[in-house]
Amino acid sequence: MASESVVGVAGAGAWGMALANAAAAAGSEVVLWGRDRAGMAALAATKASDRLPGVRLADRVTATADLGALGPCAAILVATPAQATRETAERLAPLAGSAPLVACAKGIERGSHAFMTEVLRQAAPGRAAAILSGPSFAADVAAGLPTAVTLAAADDALARSLCRLLHGPNLRLYHSTDVRGVEIGGAAKNVLAIACGVAAGRGLGASAVAALVARGFAELRRFGEAFGARSQTLMGLSGLGDLVLTCSSPQSRNFAFGLALGRGESVGRAGAGRLAEGAFTARALTEMARARGVDMPIATCVEALLEGALDVEGAARALLGRPQRGEE
Numbered sequence: 001m002a003s004e005s006v007v008g009v010a011g012a013g014a015w016g017m018a019l020a021n022a023a024a025a026a027g028s029e030v031v032l033w034g035r036d037r038a039g040m041a042a043l044a045a046t047k048a049s050d051r052l053p054g055v056r057l058a059d060r061v062t063a064t065a066d067l068g069a070l071g072p073c074a075a076i077l078v079a080t081p082a083q084a085t086r087e088t089a090e091r092l093a094p095l096a097g098s099a100p101l102v103a104c105a106k107g108i109e110r111g112s113h114a115f116m117t118e119v120l121r122q123a124a125p126g127r128a129a130a131i132l133s134g135p136s137f138a139a140d141v142a143a144g145l146p147t148a149v150t151l152a153a154a155d156d157a158l159a160r161s162l163c164r165l166l167h168g169p170n171l172r173l174y175h176s177t178d179v180r181g182v183e184i185g186g187a188a189k190n191v192l193a194i195a196c197g198v199a200a201g202r203g204l205g206a207s208a209v210a211a212l213v214a215r216g217f218a219e220l221r222r223f224g225e226a227f228g229a230r231s232q233t234l235m236g237l238s239g240l241g242d243l244v245l246t247c248s249s250p251q252s253r254n255f256a257f258g259l260a261l262g263r264g265e266s267v268g269r270a271g272a273g274r275l276a277e278g279a280f281t282a283r284a285l286t287e288m289a290r291a292r293g294v295d296m297p298i299a300t301c302v303e304a305l306l307e308g309a310l311d312v313e314g315a316a317r318a319l320l321g322r323p324q325r326g327e328e
């Protein structure tokens, strides 16, 4: 990797800002790019943004709307939403240099059914692709609270060097070559967290939420194994770890979205203003599961709720009324 000490971040939302500060804490100079010229000028001047209230951008982070500033970076973290990752990668592809791209979004592309590193490879074929995922609220990372995530690349040496680059005093990175496993965990947990939020919002009780977490994990594992993920990865930070975090805290936007749905808000109102990635990924996830014969009843109920094909009571009845089976 060139320019060892400069890390690029594309996408200046909550996660992009948090990752920029984490990379700075790990010892790098950081270039944080965002598409909104006025917003980036304000961020450069004030070092603060409504996207991540109360957080100050580190002095080593340069906020810019000039995409070319990412050219000389050693690596570029792509931290725009999953459905915008292709557009961002297409813009990054022709930049000078050959920095690897690290997908930081959690989702599956609608329509194409592409996982995040597949999107990167298709949009920027000349660059290596990696994925970073795990239990990590942007606010926690930005506050310097202890956090551990996984970074996977097909090339073991690349995964290790990216981990070294980003590993800081409060952010611990585990390297992996199980790219598919890491990206599936992050994408699927967001859909399952909506289900847990719905149950909590409707007052179905802590036992119901725990059942959804455990049976949701069974779905995540089945889906992951059907797509070649390693079970060790699915049991790890980016799978079970992130599922537990996201399914148990209203700090999660996906859980909070479900909470609002459970309390009776419409899909439109519940989803307004905050990014709930699971709402965008649910259809792709369930279509892909159906195509591979993977049973995902909870994710399917979430998709049906979002489509208006089922209400909360109908979803609960559908899940409880499934035929008796062994626990697997």
Ligand SMILES: NC(=O)C1=CN([C@@H]2O[C@H](COP(=O)(O)OP(=O)(O)OC[C@H]3O[C@@H](n4cnc5c(N)ncnc54)[C@H](OP(=O)(O)O)[C@@H]3O)[C@@H](O)[C@H]2O)C=CC1
Pocket: 011, 012, 013, 014, 015, 016, 034, 035, 036, 051, 079, 080, 081, 082, 084, 087, 088, 104, 105, 106, 107, 136, 137, 138, 139, 274, 275, 277
């Ligand atoms: N927040 C968190 O705790 C974590 C988030 N993630 C993942 O990170 C991803 C981003 O989430 P997060 O940062 O929280 O979301 P935010 O809603 O806070 O920010 C999204 C950012 O992406 C920008 N953006 C949207 N579309 C485009 C585009 N087409 N081109 C360029 N920039 C674009 C937005 O710019 P604009 O302001 O101009 O709309 C905004 O700056 C998601 O996939 C999420 O799952 C992962 C771990 C933790």
Ligand SMILES: O=C(CO)COP(=O)(O)O
Pocket: 106, 134, 135, 136, 137, 138, 190, 193, 242, 245, 246, 251, 252, 253, 254, 255, 275, 276, 277
């Ligand atoms: O991915 C996250 C934590 O690991 C953030 O979750 P939300 O996108 O649901 O807020």
